Amino acid sequence: MTDQNANESAAAPIADAPIPEPQSGTPASANDEAAPAAEPDSGSAEATADFEPLTATYERLRHSTDPAELSEFARRPLPDRSDQAAFSRATALLEAVAGNPHTPVEDRVFLASTMPFPNVLVKLSTDPEAAVREAVAANTDDKNWLVGRLTKDPVPAVRDTALKNKRTSWKMRLEGAQNPEVDTETLDFLGSLGTELEEGAPAVLSSMVRRAVALNPNVSETMLDKLADDPSAEVRHAVERRRRA
Template sequence: MTKLGIMTDENTTTQRTQPTEAATEAAIDTGAQQRDQGAQAAAESAAPVDFEPLTATYERLRHSTDPAELSEFARRPLPDRADQAAFSRATALLEAVAGNPHTPVADRVFLADTMPFPNVLVKLSEDPEPSVRQAVAANGDDKNWLVGRLTKDPVPAVRDTALKNKRTSWKMRLEGAQDPTADAETLDFLGVLGTESEEGAPAVLSSMVRRAVALNPNTSEAMLAKLANDPSAEVRHAVESRR
């Protein structure tokens, strides 16, 4: 009887202990689950609620009629290049701003002056406002094919600016020197290439440009006098042929 009583007491104790341990484990699991849910909620609340996909933002800016919004975006400092995703996003969106005619002209000129990104400069090179295209023509980060295209612009000021850009190819410079509509100031610039400026320029190519300047009817007398003493015999002969 005694043994049976002891066993009964032990069973009772075990039965009492098991629910207690199960309850403790359940409480621990519930607490962990609540902590996980709290962490997830905190992460979700920390994420930007106004995030907009790139394509949606691009289209919104491309069709925006709000000059203030477009101006703010045009002047906004670019993200650090180390943040490649943010930097790429910003430069892509600048293309939309650059191509929007509602972006103020001053801001489009600012972008044309300061941006080194081909996608933005190409967009601005087609701008209907000549001052914007002229700013692109002067940009030292132009690709040579882009600035070469601007040497054929219908506006003389844009053409002349493009011809003075160091990124312009010698072929385009030669064609510019041969252009009967080129002004004297531009011809003065082209007439000293390889002598007084860009002294390391290819001798043959630069002398071809100077010879074309010597033959251009718009070349000033002062430039002709200078070319009469050019180190290239072909250039000097071109000047003599006009006497």
Template structure:
């Protein structure tokens, strides 16, 4: 056998070993995932939820751990406090998507306030039927301006959240797009749930459109 043939034989052997290793790792992951997805053992599920993640440098172990957290987060037998913990701390969309559909509003509220949310995910939660979840999502910096505007126009949004939206582009997020933030503050001024205190602030708004909206609201 020549040296070249020997090298090719070694490469083929290595490739086969890698494929076999990958197959061996995949099956246990699938089995463990399905086990955790259907487990009724609260203690076991809690332990997985609180387990430290592997170092990101170990990509295979890290990916496996986040996949298993998806199963744990989507299992209603996982204790609520552990689902809330995951919803507050996880930056992984696959885990947060599961938790955003949780039947317990406390879990969805925790997702809504997670600063690592994707804007499309927190945007969904601005439409949540539970006011606390919806209002928390509207306060999240990841919420799009479109969702903020729709929230400011929604007559079911509470006064405290409207007061928050009324500060966008002025007191907070001062570098925000002037036109978009002005549209949100104008919508707040026209919302029937906006308090007199918030209207008084908006009456001195730097945007003429917002000031005109306050005047229109007060004259109606």
């Protein structure tokens, strides 16, 4: 055999030899060791597909004409505050629900009575239904500027309710006590501030309110009798002036 034939014979088995199967328990090549691609989690895929961006959900709820959908959302328990993203999303969407006139009135009253969130209460404070605005006026989580605005409401029940809210500023209380359209019951409340009610109230400010009550044409005789014995001299003098008139 020539050297050339010997070389060809030596090379042939190498090229044609089958690659042996890896033995059990023996690592394969690096490519063989790589784990196969994971199948997509059908639950995660569905969740991603169903997720709606906040702005899209907000606009959908704001324009929804489905009272049942809106009612369900209004009554839905809020996420725990520890989940800040979910909590912020839910409270933001409640603003859309609160501002939608297709949300049932009883649900808007519910939100106005129970929600502490300014963005929701501001929406409801301009609601066309007086019952909703009155619920906002009674909400003790109101900001003082918001409840103060409701002391100017054209509906007496809303205005009077706002004047009784502890969040109302003394300036608003004084203006309410001077308003000849305020009813007797509300004047009885205002005339008790700093004495029977809110005993720790600022003496000067509360006496100014009680003095204005004494001079209000709607004040009751029963309240005048109480104010006649008021610890503040200026209030007692106002009662005397009123009775002389």
